[in-house]
Amino acid sequence: MTRKISSAAFVLVLAAMAFSVSIVSHAQTKPLLVTGKIDDNVRWTLAGNTRPEANAKNDRGPVSPNMQLDHMLLLLQRPASLDAQLTQFIDDLHNPKSASYHKWLSAAQFGAQFGPAQSDVSAVTSWLESQGFTVNVVYANNMFIDFSGTATQVEAAFHTQLRTYEVNGVTHFANDRDPQIPAALGQVVRGVVSLHNFRPKAMHEQIKAAHVDAKSGSLHTDYTAGGGLPLVPWDLAKIYNIAPLLSAGISGQGMKIVVLEDTDLFNCNAGNTAGPCSATSDWAVFRNTFGLGRYTAGNLAQENPAPQSGTNNCTDPGDNTDDSEAAIDVEWSTAAAPSASIVNASCDNTTVFGGTIALLNILSHPNADNVDVVSMSYGESEEDSGAALNASFNTAFQQAVTQGVAIFVSSGDEDAASSDGEGTRARRGVTISGWMSSPYDVSVGGLDFADTYLGLNSTYWNANNNVFYGSAKSYIMEQPWNDSCAGELVSNFVTGSPIAYGSTGFCNTTTAADFGLLLAVGGSGGPSACATGSPAVSGVAGGTCAGYAKPSYQSAYIGTMAGMPNDGVRDTPDVSLMAANGLWGHFYLICYSNASNGGVPCTGQPINWPGFGGTSVSSPIMAAIQALVVQHKGSLQGNPNPRYYALANSEYGPSGSATCNSANGHSVGSSCIFYDVTLGDNIADCQANRNGTLYDCYLPSGTYGVLSTDNSSYAPAYKTTTGWDFASGIGSVNAFNLVMNY
Numbered sequence: 153m154t155r156k157i158s159s160a161a162f163v164l165v166l167a168a169m170a171f172s173v174s175i176v177s178h179a180q181t182k183p184l185l186v187t188g189k190i191d192d193n194v195r196w197t198l199a200g201n202t203r204p205e206a207n208a209k210n211d212r213g214p215v216s217p218n219m220q221l222d223h224m225l226l227l228l229q230r231p232a233s234l235d236a237q238l239t240q241f242i243d244d245l246h247n248p249k250s251a252s253y254h255k256w257l258s259a260a261q262f263g264a265q266f267g268p269a270q271s272d273v274s275a276v277t278s279w280l281e282s283q284g285f286t287v288n289v290v291y292a293n294n295m296f297i298d299f300s301g302t303a304t305q306v307e308a309a310f311h312t313q314l315r316t317y318e319v320n321g322v323t324h325f326a327n328d329r330d331p332q333i334p335a336a337l338g339q340v341v342r343g344v345v346s347l348h349n350f351r352p353k354a355m356h357e358q359i360k361a362a363h364v365d366a367k368s369g370s371l372h373t374d375y376t377a378g379g380g381l382p383l384v385p386w387d388l389a390k391i392y393n394i395a396p397l398l399s400a401g402i403s404g405q406g407m408k409i410v411v412l413e414d415t416d417l418f419n420c421n422a423g424n425t426a427g428p429c430s431a432t433s434d435w436a437v438f439r440n441t442f443g444l445g446r447y448t449a450g451n452l453a454q455e456n457p458a459p460q461s462g463t464n465n466c467t468d469p470g471d472n473t474d475d476s477e478a479a480i481d482v483e484w485s486t487a488a489a490p491s492a493s494i495v496n497a498s499c500d501n502t503t504v505f506g507g508t509i510a511l512l513n514i515l516s517h518p519n520a521d522n523v524d525v526v527s528m529s530y531g532e533s534e535e536d537s538g539a540a541l542n543a544s545f546n547t548a549f550q551q552a553v554t555q556g557v558a559i560f561v562s563s564g565d566e567d568a569a570s571s572d573g574e575g576t577r578a579r580r581g582v583t584i585s586g587w588m589s590s591p592y593d594v595s596v597g598g599l600d601f602a603d604t605y606l607g608l609n610s611t612y613w614n615a616n617n618n619v620f621y622g623s624a625k626s627y628i629m630e631q632p633w634n635d636s637c638a639g640e641l642v643s644n645f646v647t648g649s650p651i652a653y654g655s656t657g658f659c660n661t662t663t664a665a666d667f668g669l670l671l672a673v674g675g676s677g678g679p680s681a682c683a684t685g686s687p688a689v690s691g692v693a694g695g696t697c698a699g700y701a702k703p704s705y706q707s708a709y710i711g712t713m714a715g716m717p718n719d720g721v722r723d724t725p726d727v728s729l730m731a732a733n734g735l736w737g738h739f740y741l742i743c744y745s746n747a748s749n750g751g752v753p754c755t756g757q758p759i760n761w762p763g764f765g766g767t768s769v770s771s772p773i774m775a776a777i778q779a780l781v782v783q784h785k786g787s788l789q790g791n792p793n794p795r796y797y798a799l800a801n802s803e804y805g806p807s808g809s810a811t812c813n814s815a816n817g818h819s820v821g822s823s824c825i826f827y828d829v830t831l832g833d834n835i836a837d838c839q840a841n842r843n844g845t846l847y848d849c850y851l852p853s854g855t856y857g858v859l860s861t862d863n864s865s866y867a868p869a870y871k872t873t874t875g876w877d878f879a880s881g882i883g884s885v886n887a888f889n890l891v892m893n894y
Contacts, residue, residue, distance in 0.1 A: 183231045185268055185340040186275040195311060196338030198331050200539025203348050204690035206326040210317040215325050219303040219314070221347075223288060223465040223502040223509065226297040227544050228276065229342040230268055238266045242553060242592070243704050246794040256556035256788060259292040259460075259516050266554075267294025272340045279337060283309035289462035292516055295547050298465050306347060309333075314347065324349055342547075343540025346503050351414075352530040352587065353573050354477040355562035355771075357635075357673060357733040358750070359763030364604050364645065364736050380737035381604075381613055382763055383730065385442045385487035386622025388773065392729070393627070394488055394887040397780055398447075402891065404492030405449050407779040408521075410514065411481035411772055412507030412528040413498040415474040416454055418746040431471070437754045438483045438743040439490070443620040447490035452482055454496050460516040466509055469500035476751065479744045480764055481529055481772045488776035488887075495523075505530065508544065515551055524782045525558045527775035529768030531585035533570035534682040534699075535691045542586040542683045546700070549592035556788030560775040561588035562767035563597040563725040564676030567636055567836035568859055568869045568878065571691035572672050578838035578859045580691040581847030582869050584678040584724055591703035594778075594793055595724040596771040597881055598633040598675025598731025601738050602831055603817075605631065605641050609737075612818070621758055626818035627886075631832030632872060632879040633732045633765065634674035637664035638837040638858040640871070642735070652837065653850055653858045653866065659837045660854035670856060672836035675731055675767055677870065677878040680722040692847050705794040713801040714808040714875025725881040726793055728829065729773055733765025740769050777887045781894045795894055799825050800875075800882040808874035814883060825889045829880040833871040835859055 230238070244250035257265070267273070273294050277287050280297065284305045289298035303314045310331035317324050326348030333341050389395040397403065419431035435452045439445045458464040471478075482494050497514060499506035507528055514521045534542055549559050564570045564585040569578035588595040603612045606629070614623040631641060640650035643658035652658040664670055680699030688695030699721035710718045717723055732738045741761050743754035754761055778792055789795070803809050803825055811821035814829045836859045838849035850866050851857025861867045870878035 182269045183233060185231060185272045186336055188336045190275065190279055190334045190336045192334050194335045195332040196335040198333065198341065198343045198540065199696070200684065200686040201327070201330045201343050201346070202538065203326045203350055204536055205317055205319045205324065205350065206315070206328050206348070210319050212316040212318050212323070215303050215314045215316055217302065217304040220300070221303065221306060221503055222300045223298050223504060224300065224347070225345040225504050225544065226276065226280070226299060227342040227345050227540055227547065228268055228273065228295050228297070228340055230266055234266055238550065242550065242791070245554060246790055254556070254787065254790070256790070257554045258518060259551065259555070262551050262554050263292050263294035268340050270294070276337060276340060279334065285309070288465055289459045291512060292460065293551050295551070296512060298462070310344065310347070312347065326350065342543050345540050345544045349501070349503060351501065352505060352532045354474050355529045355531055355565050355768035356477055356480055356764050356766035357565055359734045359739050359765070380734055380739065381609065382739050382741050382759065384621045384741055384758065385444060386618065386620040387624040388487055390622065390624045391627055392885060392887050393889065394777070396888045397891055398490070402780050402784055403447050404489030404776065404779050404783060407489060407492040407524050407783050408495060409485050409489060409492050409776055409779050410495045410497045410523050410526045411478070411485060412510050412526060413474065413478045413481070413496055414501045414506030415469050415472045415478050416498050417478050417482065417496050418471045418475045418744065418751070420745065434479055434743040434745055434754060435482050435486065439486060441621070441743070441754070441758055442487070444486060444490040449491040450486055450494070452486070452494045452496070456499055457497055457510050457513040457521070459513045466499035466513055469498055469506055471746070473749055475746055476744050476749060477529055477768055480742055480769055481527060483742050484740065484769050485527065485772035485776040488773045489779045492776065492779055508548065511548055511552070515548070515555060515557070520552070520555045520557050523557055524788065525560065525775045525779050526552065527560045527772040528587065529562045529771050531562060531564050531570070531587035532573065533583040533691060534586035534589055534680065535571050535583055535687045535693060535697070537586035539684050539686065542589070545587055546590040546592065546683070549590045553592050553791040556790050558775070558778050558789060558792050559593040560596055560771045560778070561593045562771040563588055563595045565598070565673060565766045566676050567634060567672045567674040567834045568676060568678045569672040569836045569838070570676055576672065577670060577856065578672045578836040578849065579841045579847070581693060581849070582678050582859065582861065583682070583691065583693060584676060584680065586683060589680040589683055589700060589722055589724060591700055591722050592791055594774065594791070595726045595881070596767055596774045597677050597725030597728035598767045598770050599630045599728045599829060599880060599884055600633040600732035600736050601628040601730065602631040603628050604736040605645060627820055627827070629817040629831065630730070630814045630827065630829050630884055632675050632728070632829065632834040634832065634834050635669065635733070635735050636672055636674060636836045637669035638835040639674070639833055640835065641832050642669065653854070654852055655854040657854060659856040659858065670837055674834045674836070675725070675728060675879070677725045677834060677881065679717070679719055679878070680724070703793070705797045709797060709801045712806055714804050714806055715873045716876045723878065727774060727796060727882055727885060728880045729770035729884050731765050731767050731770040734763060739763040739765045777885065777890065780887065781891050784891050785894065796882065799893060804828060804875045823889060824886055825893055826883045826885055828875060829883045830872050830874055832879070833868060834879040835868045835870065
């Protein structure tokens with residue numbers, strides 16, 4: 153049967169054909185990057201590709217020559233002339249006035265238009281094979297090549313040695329110097345991702361022992377999950393105004409939310425445990441306990457995504473010590489979008505984070521495997537990650553947004569000191585996570601509620617829970633999540649003075665030490681400073697380091713939106729949500745029953761379940777809220793940041809919005825899309841580096857100072873301000889108003 157095509161449809165067909173022709177034409181005219189003979193004796197160094205832990209102090213000798221390294225990634229780079237074109241193209245994709253608006257690409261189209269020429273990719277592939285490597289996957293984006301080989305082959309090909317290093321009692325392997333490649337490939341190869349097995353930090357924090365007791369208004373050290381004012385899904389929906397969306401039938405139907413992991417969900421049957429249980433059991437108990445089971449369209453899948461072509465490089469990791477992170481991600485994303493399909497996408501770690509492999513494989517499929525939004529809750533500083541790893545995220549996220557997929561990433565849990573994670577003091581200055589600093593993801597920061605600090609618990613929480621264990625009355629004023637003694641609010645609460653530095657400041661008191669507040673733990677944020685290049689001092693921004701250029705969705709509002717820095721670089725976070733782990737009594741409850749990793753059976757009152765905080769909770773929640781946007785709009789939206797910032801600029805203007813100031817609490821304006829957080833900070837305590845040098849540390853006297861952009865004066869990093877700030881970005885969100893005004 154012959155189909156008739158309307159004139160409008162015919163125009164669309166012609167436009168699509170013209171678009172395809174332009175891609176082919178562009179691919180044919182790309183400048184070639186491999187133009188000379190590949191001579192292994194003439195080398196090019198891939199700078200910024202050595203871990204800071206790979207030093208003589210930690211060195212324990214070479215690895216076995218026969219050690220197998222499976223599924224390494226070689227990151228390629230496009231001709232420099234295409235970088236500006238890609239930046240403009242992504243801007244056009246998100247500009248309603250552009251002819252390219254929402255004309256998403258496939259992975260193959262992305263590679264054809266914005267990857268290096270096919271002959272350059274083939275030259276690199278041939279060189280890898282000539283060195284004895286097995287090439288497993290050449291991704292259609294023409295930007296990543298998956299390959300495997302032995303330590304001997306790696307050392308011969310890249311002129312670096314793989315050695316064993318012991319760090320904090322844990323044995324790792326890593327290359328001892330920056331790898332090298334033939335100079336003829338230097339213009340097309342960006343780096344190796346990676347030649348080590350150091351792992352990122354999962355951005356969650358267990359419930360804090362020290363806390364401000366909501367009833368007595370004083371600090372206590374006997375905190376357990378049996379107290380405080382924790383959040384359940386009903387509270388989340390009330391506070392951030394998700395509830396009206398759910399009532400209106402906008403609860404995530406048809407949406408696919410992916411959380412990227414290096415672990416499967418805990419599966420109690422994996423140990424042949426008696427009784428009906430599976431990898432989805434904890435998720436189901438969470439939903440049924442908190443009233444989400446009534447959204448019957450909601451479902452959960454555990455997937456180990458394979459690439460569209462080539463050898464399957466996604467090995468099932470099983471459930472491991474990161475499975476509590478996976479539980480947080482799948483449970484709190486379904487809390488905000490209970491009718492959505494939640495996918496725990498995980499691959500086993502190789503020398504590459506398993507979640508990265510999962511993302512690349514998903515994006516390689518047609519229509520990006522029908523994924524709408526993605527959340528990732530891992531990270532480490534730009535300085536520690538290194539140039540190649542930072543670039544790998546930027547490249548993958550560029551591809552994702554050109555395919556219409558939104559990427560959300562936890563900003564980090566180390567205040568403004570991401571090089572000093574794991575609960576230590578800031579010794580290496582202001583740093584941010586390289587996993588979220590790309591301009592092509594939404595960096596999600598962390599907040600706490602300010603009701604305890606202000607003595608207003610009863611104003612915002614009912615004395616008794618409802619049938620869904622919720623008790624929040626309304627939106628609650630917010631402050632940045634900060635567990636450090638350097639935070640002005642906790643210092644003021646305990647000592648009556650916000651001054652935490654100096655010999656008599658709060659950080660130099662026994663109280664701060666006794667309550668475990670001498671650490672950099674809180675919602676991260678700051679300027680990009682070492683996305684490229686290499687630090688001169690391990691983990692410290694400097695040397696040849698440079699940050700990502702300021703994206704247009706931030707630079708466009710310098711001078712028109714209060715607080716937006718004119719610093720020329722990408723600034724983070726973008727948005728923030730509650731992420732506290734209990735200092736002021738607020739945290740999240742999860743169902744996590746893996747007893748071997750700190751979980752408990754999800755029985756009885758949920759107040760006795762595990763409590764967590766961290767930006768690993770705020771990121772999947774914000775991703776789920778964006779899924780509600782996509783559902784309401786009826787189509788993919790790509791990177792939400794251009795729209796978020798435009799809405800925030802309209803709301804705040806150059807002077808901020810008194811109506812939308814978060815400090816208003818329950819009297820905040822009903823039409824606000826974002827809540828401007830103006831109380832508190834994410835300042836960390838600091839001390840001299842082990843070499844005796846101060847980096848971004850104001851320490852006039854005493855043992856501990858505060859993180860500051862000036863060593864000689866108090867320029868705290870960072871306090872909230874009117875409008876945008878490094879402690880909270882553009883603030884938190886009214887989900888209903890965001891969806892309706894997007």
